[in-house]
Amino acid sequence: MKKKVVSLLLAASLVTAMLSGCGNSGSSDAGTESAGTEEEADDAQQTQTDASNAEEGSDETPAEGSGETYKIGAIGPATGGAAVYGIAVQNGADLAIKEINEAGGINGSMIEYNFQDDECDNEKSVNAYNTLKDWGMQILVGSTTSGCSIAVSAESANDNLFQLTPSGSSVDCIKNDNVFQVCFTDPNQGVGAAQYIGSNGVAEKVAVIYDSSDVYSSGIYEKFAGEAANQPFEIVSSEAFTADNKTDFSVQLQKAKDAGAELIFLPIYYTEASLILTQANAMGYEPEFFGCDGLDGILNVENFDTALAEGVMLLTPFAADAEDEATKSFVSAYEAAYGDTPNQFAADAYDAVYIIKAAIEQSGAAPTDSASDICDKLKAAMTEISVDGLTGEAMSWEAGGAVNKAPKAMEIVDGNYSLIQ
């Protein structure tokens, strides 16, 4: 079915390219080259973009590159296994850009938006980047996933093009100085969690259960353990599990119980966390539970007794059920536009666009500047601005690209995430 739709789109774009693209020899070349074969999906996609370009060129009076608009590109997996994330980024950024354009643009200039699919594949992500560059992209929101962001950042650093990844959380994503992050880096979550537990006096004896076969989980755990040394609590038990042995947590829980832990820190994903909660309950062990953004989603595990999750605390940048005004209006606008509840990725991308807006306003970068000039101006501006977004208040950035924001602590109350004030 999808193929049919894609091929229809391709056919349509070919026709438009032929009708309107006489002036644009590049697009008709690409059109004849990729005669609709499946293998050449990338070329085909390019054709599509070129075609729409040509179309726009004929509709609007200013020719391409005359620079009345900012051109923001975005990349993410709109198909394949990680499609949920990519589509969320695509829509989140789209929503923000529409809002900004309706409100009069950035300093009076509109934003043009182009999203390219990378199927969560590093190579395709670089192809998508090149497609966007041909389109005239000045600023990139992407990529969505860590691996792709790293691959693309090598290219964008060469071109000195400003890149802001909404959700690439690996430290390697921001190795180059033109790349900034909206989300926390994985290790920062561990530090943030330790500081939160310590400074709020949540518990004195803490146990950790983490997944040693997962980079996300073990990365958070290491930083958490490191930071715990500076905090007024003690890690009394830290136990691991692996991807192949993630159903029986009786031993880990027994050890935490024997060590007298009042709180169990779970830097893991919600699937295993739901099992841990169930098994702890069966053991008659009732510590407090504390997790990171991986726990976001625990209330949606099918048939899970959400009463068990009552009182679970988690640090997450965004929860769609949160009760604050900004989140509520974002969620209702998103649901109205795309018929789906936004997740953390949508919020990250939405924030990313507003961060870019703030940075442009701060630096005075004009849409007529070259991508490289804009990049230099934005790089400087990023360290000066402070943005209140959905995923954090008073977000600020280091020159290295990592974000500083206070993580939002949520607690599950009556089967809903609610912000701990």
Place this chain on the structure above:
Amino acid sequence: MSFISYLINGISLGSVYAIIALGYTMVYGIAKMLNFAHGDVIMVGGFTIFFAVSMQGLPPVAGILLAVVLCTLLGITIEYIAYRPLRQAASSLAVLITAIGVSYFLQNMALLIFGANTKAFTSVVTVPAIKLAEGQIMISGETIVTIISCIIIMIGLTLFINKTRAGQAMLAVSEDKGAAQLMGINVNGTISLTFAIGSALAAIAGMLLCSAYPSLTPYTGSMPGIKAFVAAVFGGIGSIPGALIGGIVLGIIEILGKAYISSQMADAIVFLVLIVVLLVKPTGILGKKIQEKV
């Protein structure tokens, strides 16, 4: 006190392995093939109970019966369609590969039908937990039911094989298929019966596994299936008491290894023990004298 808790957890986990291992060992003993799809039949049993009890609200007993019937039919069908045509014609390797194929087929069908999202299984066991030593040791209802089921199944199977004609036929087929056929035993029927019993046990194992560790995905059965296979080899594949001993010893090793050596090395320890046992006793604990007895 913790040691006793660990031991009880180990016996409980081992009992689940033992029930699964029985399926492997019976099929191997009689049909001389490794049914790698066995673990996935467990998953089908788990999903059946999940939908019958948690979604449709049927009483647990009805759900379990439904799962047993469905898994039995599934086992017979798999044997009839995928394994029987290859039994005479092809090498045992072809059947083995087919079994792996069936395993992936079942996993992907489940993925297609039920989706990849984890489902939280509601325990169908209503036996209350027992508290010993002033609440320091807690034996969950699931553990009690698992251990008791394991013992009942073991006794029942032993009686079945030694006391009934069908059981005697199984013994005969396992000794010598050709001779058994000459003596007028319906070999194909006997093998079908073996698959039927093995798959019915898989349904019960699925119920116990999912009740004790309440998460259900299309891959739920694969790792326990492999562990149970290890248990069967460990105890001496083809031997019913061997499956019991292998399963329980394996469960205890896994839990104690997790508790006292390293929680992330639990699987490595299990497989290391298997290697050591096979080096010392290549036929497994009980597999020495009569290698291919049911």
